[in-house]
Amino acid sequence: MTSDFQLTRNSFEHLVLISSDGTVHENVSPVRAFPIQSPDEGISLVLEDGQEVAWIDRLSDLPEAIRALVDAELAGREFMPVIQKIESISSYATPCTWHVKTDRGSTAFILKGDEDIRRLGLASILISDNHGIQFLIRDMHAIDRHSRKILDRFL
Known part of the structure; x- marks a missing residue:
């Protein structure tokens, strides 16, 4: 159609x-x-x-x-920024503040809990911040080493 x-x-x-x-x-x-x-x-x-x-x-x-x-x-x-790099996080314990670079620019958000990070398929990750905004990582295997190391701690 x-x-x-x-x-x-x-x-x-x-x-x-x-x-x-x-x-x-x-x-x-x-x-x-x-x-x-x-x-x-x-x-x-x-x-x-x-x-x-x-x-x-x-x-x-x-x-x-x-x-x-x-x-x-x-x-x-639709508003779903794609995370290109995790620049830093305030702590590995939640809640914590994430400083990220997205396809829409740099920003910071608060991750309330580990349950706000969800895998989608084999490589994609969806992260919800404390305001309900969802951030997407299309391929966690293609992201830089520093970002991957931070992700591994939460997955």
Whole structure:
């Protein structure tokens, strides 16, 4: 269903989907099926009540204009910085403050407890801070040695 609909914004900046049969769906939102493992595959366009009105197999299959609208909407709804380096931590006991470099810049956050670090698959790690913001490490094996050493203490 990736090419049989049109997507635009209305005057309120909400997404409007027009299906191949001409049905107009106001206020649609893109939702990733697999936001961490396959962020560019399997995206559902849903109404406010959760009803799916379109499915996107791959973002790359969409025309550029529609892909730009979906990307912009997802970026506005999702906030999950990717940790590139753990610069320091205040303590190996929790709660502790982590100073990290992310794809969105350097920041610090408080890790409340060991249970706030979760493995996702074989290599990914999700870390939740004391405000509920989730930080992602896509591949713990690819991160630098210093960061890996700190991670090993918590895993």
